[in-house]
Amino acid sequence: MAVRHHDILPLGQRPPLLRLNHVDKVFNGDVIALRDMNLQVNQGDFISLLGPSGCGKSTALRIISDLMHPTRGKVEWEGGQGQGDLGVVFQEPTLMPWATVAQNVWLPFRLQGKSYGEVKDDVLEVLRLVGLEKFLNAYPRELSGGMKMRVSIARAIVTNPRLILMDEPFAALDEITRHKLNNDLLTLRSKIGCTVIFVTHSVFESVFLSDRIVVMAARPGRVLSEVTVDAPYPRDEAFRTSAEYAGHARRASEALREAMGEHA
């Protein structure tokens, strides 16, 4: 059993994992994509970055994943960052079409120089976790949109990363599939105890999934407020229709309206 389970401590007791310190990002000298973003990510957090387009959600993810350097400020990992510490899921499944499901999931290990034989058990295990163990040798084009996304998620967790970044991963899926994948994502999280930063523009998705919602505003992109969703996990379909859920959704909506309001 190579995929480790981490215990998720209650909010407020979680050890820090990563810190964004006064991060600014300016494009072309005058477009402020991100202004003074401060965020502490703790181990076990499920954080949603919620906001309108242009609020810098994706810019923040690109800076955290080191695809982009901040103009000013710093990203600090507790204990430094190593290869395989980060898993990512993009809006598109982003699979290599010429490779089978198993080969796609193997990729992060392959880039670390590990042979398939060495990590085969891990690959099989994460595919079992996302319910695709029967599709090991299928090619991406043989899979549905939701299944491709599951492969993408399996690839993101296979190295047992300290942090998983998800950039609107379910936005392009139909609602039934999206609900199913949201449920499965929470089940997965309870099994392996991963830390997630999840970018979304859906209030309902963010309330259902996360325990911290970071609300961002646009022009200039910045963090406006944080909404805590202290409903206990596991959350299931019943939670979606509960009064508690509705209350959190209302608070998040109000925060988002405030974020939109200033420039709407």
Add this chain to the structure above:
Amino acid sequence: MSLADDRSLALAGTRDEDEIRRARAARIERLAKWALPVVIMGLAILGWAWIVTANEIPHYILPGPDRVWDSLVNDWGMLIEAAYLTGWITLAALVMAVVGGAGLAILFNQSKMLELSFYPYAVILQVTPVVSIAPLIFIYVDSKIAGMLLCAWLVAFFPVLSSTTLGLNSVDHNLRDLFRIYGATRWQRLRYLQLPSALPYFLGGLKIAGGLSLIGAVVAELVAGTGGIGSGLAFRIQEAGYRLNIARMFAALALVAAMGVFIFAALSVLSHLLLRKWHESALRKEG
């Protein structure tokens, strides 16, 4: 409930008229794909024979199909030897075009400076007609074979270079980001990401290069003439023309055409085999 079940039972295994019509159309098309070109070919040969006999055209101006066939049979030994030489030059040039074209594309891709320096010259080589360069080549290159290879290579390598370059640069940007996040080395990115992405483009260029290397070989033969190294098909066509042996010209021409078709078919099969599992172009369309 039972009504619905009865209905489902009755529906099982039935095909409606739309489906039957579509299946019939598909069957006819499959047959016509082969049959129609064959019929057209037969009609053209009959028409050709009729024109020649009806107008009593002398065979040294336009031989009938029967004479061309006779020439093909009688001169088979000589023609096949010529085809062997032309085919050999074409194939060798194609292999060199693949190595040179794809190799240059990879080099250019790895070094922007190299690309900026040399790509314009690759274009100049390509746009200058090979017929006009060939005579110069044979002045400076002593070996006829080497000269012919060089000619054929010059025309064939560019499509491989340009399409492979395009392919190497057409990597999905999210996959490129993913490789960066996972700390892929330059070599890993090339091997696991860029080369597979470029494969369909490369194969497209290869198909064009196959036809062009034959053209290059033919042009080279015409310019080189024969120098005691045996003679290819193009040289045989020219020689038969001097002797007014028009039938042999047609016979040799038919072999050149057959060779071109064979190269195209072989490369299409190769492309299909390499892409059938994953690439859109190899998928059967439905509906």
